[in-house]
Amino acid sequence: MERPPVSPPVNRPPVPPLVKNLEFKIGLLLAATVLLAVAFVVYALFARGAFQATQTLLLTAPEAEGVTIGMPMTFSGFPIGEVKRMDLSEDGKVLIEIAVVQADARWLRKTSVFTLEKPMVGAAKIKAYTADLKDQPLEDGARRELLTGDATKEIPVLVEKVKTILANVEAMTAGDAPINQTLGNVATVTGRMAGDYGVMEGVLGSPDKAKEVVDALRNANTLLANLNGVSLKVDGILAKTDREVFAADGVLPQARQAVAQVNAILTDARDSLKKVDAILANVQTASADAARITGNVSQATTDMARLRVEIDDSVRKVNHLINEINKMWPFARDVEIKTP
Amino acid sequence: MAFLTDFLTRRGAYLLATWRIWRDTARFAGRAFVTAATPSAYNSATRGVVMKQIYFTAVQILPGFTLFAALLSFVLIQIVVGTAGEFGLSEYALEVSMRLLVLELLPLVTALFVALRSGSAINTEVALMKIHGEIEAMEDAGVDTLRLEFMPRVIGGMISVLALTAVTSVLALALAYLAVYGPQWWSLPDFNRVMGKVFDTPVLFGILFKSLAFGLAVTVIPVSEGLATPRKLFMAPISVLRGMVRLFFALMLIEVAFLAVNYI
Numbered sequence: 001m002e003r004p005p006v007s008p009p010v011n012r013p014p015v016p017p018l019v020k021n022l023e024f025k026i027g028l029l030l031a032a033t034v035l036l037a038v039a040f041v042v043y044a045l046f047a048r049g050a051f052q053a054t055q056t057l058l059l060t061a062p063e064a065e066g067v068t069i070g071m072p073m074t075f076s077g078f079p080i081g082e083v084k085r086m087d088l089s090e091d092g093k094v095l096i097e098i099a100v101v102q103a104d105a106r107w108l109r110k111t112s113v114f115t116l117e118k119p120m121v122g123a124a125k126i127k128a129y130t131a132d133l134k135d136q137p138l139e140d141g142a143r144r145e146l147l148t149g150d151a152t153k154e155i156p157v158l159v160e161k162v163k164t165i166l167a168n169v170e171a172m173t174a175g176d177a178p179i180n181q182t183l184g185n186v187a188t189v190t191g192r193m194a195g196d197y198g199v200m201e202g203v204l205g206s207p208d209k210a211k212e213v214v215d216a217l218r219n220a221n222t223l224l225a226n227l228n229g230v231s232l233k234v235d236g237i238l239a240k241t242d243r244e245v246f247a248a249d250g251v252l253p254q255a256r257q258a259v260a261q262v263n264a265i266l267t268d269a270r271d272s273l274k275k276v277d278a279i280l281a282n283v284q285t286a287s288a289d290a291a292r293i294t295g296n297v298s299q300a301t302t303d304m305a306r307l308r309v310e311i312d313d314s315v316r317k318v319n320h321l322i323n324e325i326n327k328m329w330p331f332a333r334d335v336e337i338k339t340p
Numbered sequence: 341m342a343f344l345t346d347f348l349t350r351r352g353a354y355l356l357a358t359w360r361i362w363r364d365t366a367r368f369a370g371r372a373f374v375t376a377a378t379p380s381a382y383n384s385a386t387r388g389v390v391m392k393q394i395y396f397t398a399v400q401i402l403p404g405f406t407l408f409a410a411l412l413s414f415v416l417i418q419i420v421v422g423t424a425g426e427f428g429l430s431e432y433a434l435e436v437s438m439r440l441l442v443l444e445l446l447p448l449v450t451a452l453f454v455a456l457r458s459g460s461a462i463n464t465e466v467a468l469m470k471i472h473g474e475i476e477a478m479e480d481a482g483v484d485t486l487r488l489e490f491m492p493r494v495i496g497g498m499i500s501v502l503a504l505t506a507v508t509s510v511l512a513l514a515l516a517y518l519a520v521y522g523p524q525w526w527s528l529p530d531f532n533r534v535m536g537k538v539f540d541t542p543v544l545f546g547i548l549f550k551s552l553a554f555g556l557a558v559t560v561i562p563v564s565e566g567l568a569t570p571r572k573l574f575m576a577p578i579s580v581l582r583g584m585v586r587l588f589f590a591l592m593l594i595e596v597a598f599l600a601v602n603y604i
Binding site: 019022023025026029030032033036037039040041043044046047048049070072078079121122 | 391392394395398399402427428429431502506507509510532533535536537539540
C-alpha cells in the first residue's frame with residue numbers, strides 16, 4: 001500500500017510576538033527596580049550614619065523623661081549627633097550615650113555645655129552650647145552633665161506673675177484710673193492745640209485768652225514802632241541842639257565871647273571906680289581945705305561932670321551887654337544894673 | 341427548634357466554606373512558593389508567562405500609575421507640610437509625610453491598583469479555565485498547571501508590586517524634598533538625617549515584607565478563588581466578586597498587621 005505523498009509543509013507567516021521587545025522592557029523594569037531598591041537601602045544606611053565615624057559622649061541627667069533613642073543633639077540648630085543608648089548609672093542617674101559624628105565633633109570643646117529642653121509642644125531637645133571655639137576639643141568618651149530646663153515646671157509660677165501683672169494693667173486701665181485721666185487731659189490739651197491758636201491755646205486753656213495774648217503782642221509791636229519814631233525824633237532834636245549850642249556860631253561860643261567882653265567892661269568899671277576913689281580922696285582933701293578949694297571948685301565940678309559921663313557910659317555898656325546875653329540865653333531874667 | 345438547627349447548620353457550613361477557601365489559598369501559596377523555590381521549575385515557557393505577567397501588570401501601567409502616584413504624593417505632602425507649619429511643627433512635616441506615603445499609602449495604593457487591574461483579570465481567567473474544564477484537561481495531559489500557569493503569575497505579580505512600589509516611593513522621596521526644602525542641594529544632610537530616622541533597619545525589612553505580602557495576596561487569592569469555582573458558567577462573576585472582596589480584606593489585614601508591628 002502506497003502512502004499518499006506528504007504535502008510540503010505550509011509556509012505560514014511568522015506570528016508576530018504579542019509585545020515588541022518584551023524581554024527588553026521587562027529587563028529594564030527589573031533592573032530599575034533592583035537598582036532603586038539597592039540604592040534606597042544604601043541610602044538609608046548612609047542616612048543612618050553607617051558610613052560615618054562617630055565618637056561617643058556620655059551625658060548624665062537626673063531624669064531622662066522625653067529623651068528617646070535616635071533623638072538628635074543639636075548645635076546652633078544643626079543636628080551633630082544622636083542618642084544611641086540610655087542606661088541607669090550606679091548612683092541612680094541616667095546615663096545617655098550620644099554618638100557624635102566625627103566631622104561635627106569640632107563644635108564640641110572642653111567647656112561645652114549640654115542642655116535638655118522640654119518645650120510645651122513637640123519633643124524634648126538636647127542642645128550643645130560652646131562659648132569658646134578655640135578651647136581644647138572634647139575628647140572621645142567624655143562624660144558631662146546634662147542640664148535640664150523644663151518649661152512646663154515654670155508655668156504655675158509664670159501664671160501667678162502674669163495674674164499680678166494683669167491686675168495692675170486692669171487697675172491702670174480702669175475708668176477712674178489716674179493714667180486714664182491723664183490721657184483724657186492730654187486729649188483735651190491736644191484738642192485745643194488743634195484750634196486756631198495752636199500750642200498757645202493748649203497752654204492757656206481757651207481761644208479767647210490766646211487771642212488776648214496775641215492782641216497784647218500786637219499792641220506791644222505798635223508801641224515799639226511808636227517808640228522807634230520818638231527815638232528818631234529825639235535823635236533829630238539832639239543833633240539840632242548840638243548844632244545850635246556847640247557849633248562855631250552857636251550859643252556857647254557867643255556866651256564865652258560875651259563873658260570876655262563883660263570882663264573887659266568890668267575892668268573898665270574898676271578902673272573908673274579907682275578914679276572915683278582918687279577923686280573922692282581929692283574931694284576930702286578939698287573939703288578940709290575949703291577955702292583953698294573954693295578956688296578950685298569950678299575945676300572940680302568940671303572934673304565931676306566928666307567922671308559922671310564916663311561912669312554912665314560904662315553902665316550903659318554893661319546894660320547893653322546884659323541885654324545881648326539875655327537875647328541869646330534862654331533863661332531870661334529881668335536883670336538891670338542901675339547906677340546908684 | 342428545627343429553625344434554629346437549620347440556621348446553625350447553615351452558619352456552620354458557611355464558616356467551614358470560608359475556612360476551607362482560606363486554607364486552600366494558604367495551601368496554594370505554599371505550593372507556589374515551593375515550586376518557585378525549585379530551580380528546575382523554570383524554563384523558557386515559565387519565563388515567558390512571568391514576563392507577560394509583569395508586562396501586563398507593571399510595564400503597561402507604569403507611566404500612568406507613576407503620574408497618578410506623583411500627583412497623590414505631591415498633594416498629600418503639601419497638605420502635611422502646610423498643616424504642620426500652621427501648628428509650628430514644620431520640623432516633623434518631612435518625617436510625617438514620609439511615614440504616611442512611603443511606609444503606608446504608596447504600597448497599599450499600588451497593591452489595590454494591581455488588584456483591581458490584574459487580580460480581577462487573573463481571577464476571571466482562572467475561573468473560566470476551571471469552568472470550561474481546561475485545567476483538568478491540561479492536568480490529564482500531564483501538564484503541571486501550577487508550574488506553567490499559576491506560579492509564574494504569582495512571581496510576576498509580586499515583582500510587579502515591588503517594582504511599582506519602588507518607583508513611586510523614590511518619586512515620593514524626591515517630591516518631598518522639593519516640597520520641604522525647594523530646588524536646592526544644601527539641605528541634603530538634614531534630609532538624610534530625617535530619612536535615617538524614618539528608615540531604620542526594621543522599617544526597611546517591614547516595607548520589603550509588606551510589599552511581598554501584597555504581591556502574594558494580589559495573585560494568590562484570585563488564583564485560588566478561580567480554582568475553587570464550581571463548574572457552572574454563572575458562577576464566574578460570583579467567583580470574581582468573592583475573590584476581590586477577600587483580596588481587599590487580605591490587603592487591609594496585612595496593612596493593619598504592619599502598622600501594629602511598627603507602632604505598637
